Amino acid sequence: MEKKKSKMEELLLKNWSFPILLALLCAGVWGGTHMLYVHGSGMFNDLLAAQMFVSADSAGDFMTLGLFGLGYLIARMLEGPLVGVLDIGGSVATGVGLGLPSLCLAFGFTLPVENFAVALIFGGVIGYALGALIIVMKNSMKEGVTASGANIMMGAGNALGSYLGPLVILSACNYSIGAGIGALVGAVLFYKFDKPITGGAILGSMILGLIF
Amino acid sequence: MELIIIKSIIVGALVGGAAAAGAARMFHAPKVQSMGSFRTIGELNACKGDPISHFTFGLGFLFNATASTVACGGLSQEVHHRIIPNWAAGILLLKNKNVEETMHNPWKMLISGTFVGIVVVVFLNTVASIIPESLSTVASGVLGPAADWMLSPVMPLIFWLAAIDAGKSTGITATITGILAALFIGNAVPGLVLGILIGATIEEKGFNKAVFIMMILTAILLAFSGYFTLVLMA
Numbered sequence: 001m002e003k004k005k006s007k008m009e010e011l012l013l014k015n016w017s018f019p020i021l022l023a024l025l026c027a028g029v030w031g032g033t034h035m036l037y038v039h040g041s042g043m044f045n046d047l048l049a050a051q052m053f054v055s056a057d058s059a060g061d062f063m064t065l066g067l068f069g070l071g072y073l074i075a076r077m078l079e080g081p082l083v084g085v086l087d088i089g090g091s092v093a094t095g096v097g098l099g100l101p102s103l104c105l106a107f108g109f110t111l112p113v114e115n116f117a118v119a120l121i122f123g124g125v126i127g128y129a130l131g132a133l134i135i136v137m138k139n140s141m142k143e144g145v146t147a148s149g150a151n152i153m154m155g156a157g158n159a160l161g162s163y164l165g166p167l168v169i170l171s172a173c174n175y176s177i178g179a180g181i182g183a184l185v186g187a188v189l190f191y192k193f194d195k196p197i198t199g200g201a202i203l204g205s206m207i208l209g210l211i212f
Numbered sequence: 213m214e215l216i217i218i219k220s221i222i223v224g225a226l227v228g229g230a231a232a233a234g235a236a237r238m239f240h241a242p243k244v245q246s247m248g249s250f251r252t253i254g255e256l257n258a259c260k261g262d263p264i265s266h267f268t269f270g271l272g273f274l275f276n277a278t279a280s281t282v283a284c285g286g287l288s289q290e291v292h293h294r295i296i297p298n299w300a301a302g303i304l305l306l307k308n309k310n311v312e313e314t315m316h317n318p319w320k321m322l323i324s325g326t327f328v329g330i331v332v333v334v335f336l337n338t339v340a341s342i343i344p345e346s347l348s349t350v351a352s353g354v355l356g357p358a359a360d361w362m363l364s365p366v367m368p369l370i371f372w373l374a375a376i377d378a379g380k381s382t383g384i385t386a387t388i389t390g391i392l393a394a395l396f397i398g399n400a401v402p403g404l405v406l407g408i409l410i411g412a413t414i415e416e417k418g419f420n421k422a423v424f425i426m427m428i429l430t431a432i433l434l435a436f437s438g439y440f441t442l443v444l445m446a
Binding site for chain 2: 006008009011012013015018021022024025027028029031032034035036039040041042043044045046047048049050051052054055063064065067068070071072074075078080081083084085086087088089091092093116120134135138148149152153155156159160163164167168170171172174175179183196199202203205206209210
């Protein structure tokens with residue numbers, strides 16, 4: 001059965017609409033980073049990334065974080081055109097949302113992170129450029145880089161998540177006795193009922209850490 | 213507070229619409245370049261076009277996202293990987309159960325995703341801003357050191373060991389670029405990431421043009437950051 005596609009659907013499946021969609025996404029994600037920087041909440045990334053950003057802000061050293069994000073961005077940019085799916089967690093959330101703003105801050109260029117309108121424009125322009133680059137790469141360099149390198153990193157990246165729980169528990173033990181015991185109880189309960197240990201540890205340490 | 217809500221509406225609409233449309237394009241990949249992630253496409257398919265499954269799946273991750281936002285201001289990647297695509301699809305599927313006419317249609321997903329993005333982001337950011345100050349002090353006191361340890365040494369070690377396990381040439385290139393990055397950048401991860409890509413490509417395809425380009429990019433990155441490290445230290 002031949003289904004009829006609407007005009008807008010066809011337009012949005014074209015090659016040239018990809019950079020536009022990526023521009024919208026990057027503008028929003030960069031705006032989220034601005035919100036974390038100014039209002040303390042809103043980055044489109046995991047707890048760990050947001051916490052690293054806040055730590056880097058208080059330490060005044062954004063260089064490591066910026067290059068860490070840039071590495072992710074480059075890796076995902078190489079992988080995206082090869083497999084046809086750009087991983088927005090690595091490329092946009094970590095690369096564009098965490099890495100590039102950190103690089104801007106590392107070089108003392110604070111305007112794109114401090115000003116909301118500039119943040120949106122900056123994110124949008126960068127997103128459009130990246131999207132266009134991906135389409136060009138998709139059309140030109142079909143073979144060359146193998147996807148297995150990206151798979152290795154994907155595996156390592158997924159393994160990272162399982163380390164966070166134990167790290168949070170140890171950190172809670174250093175913070176205070178209450179937080180440590182809370183993290184212990186939360187982690188055990190969450191583990192028992194097949195929920196992520198990290199969530200239990202954080203929840204438990206926050207509740208008991210607040211009381212004691 | 214009004215400012216936070218207005219900004220949340222704007223970024224929520226941008227991210228929601230784009231992420232949902234990008235997810236719809238995934239069903240047309242690799243012919244059409246899409247954006248999302250492999251786990252998103254797997255999970256969208258796993259719900260088999262049942263709107264209730266999509267809603268409950270997204271809701272489960274909304275709790276994670278809320279906890280993360282309250283703890284340290286990160287909305288979590290669940291928002292664009294899971295909540296927005298699944299709820300956007302769920303809304304469309306309420307009216308029409310045919311996934312090809314709904315979930316696979318980027319235009320319809322763009323519209324419902326925009327709506328979902330606004331609601332979710334406004335909710336998360338306002339929840340975060342009304343929690344007591346003392347709670348976030350505890351949260352950052354506990355999570356701060358954990359995040360620092362993760363950045364170094366845990367993350368470099370995991371990537372390094374993954375590279376070594378992946379074969380000789382990947383192990384060697386990643387070790388070289390990783391240590392150089394640790395010296396010049398202060399953290400081995402950016403070097404390891406690039407070293408893994410270079411090494412794995414050499415392993416499978418030999419020295420080709422792409423390897424050469426990546427090596428030059430890596431060298432420029434290392435030289436550039438090494439220069440800045442020296443300048444900043446001096």
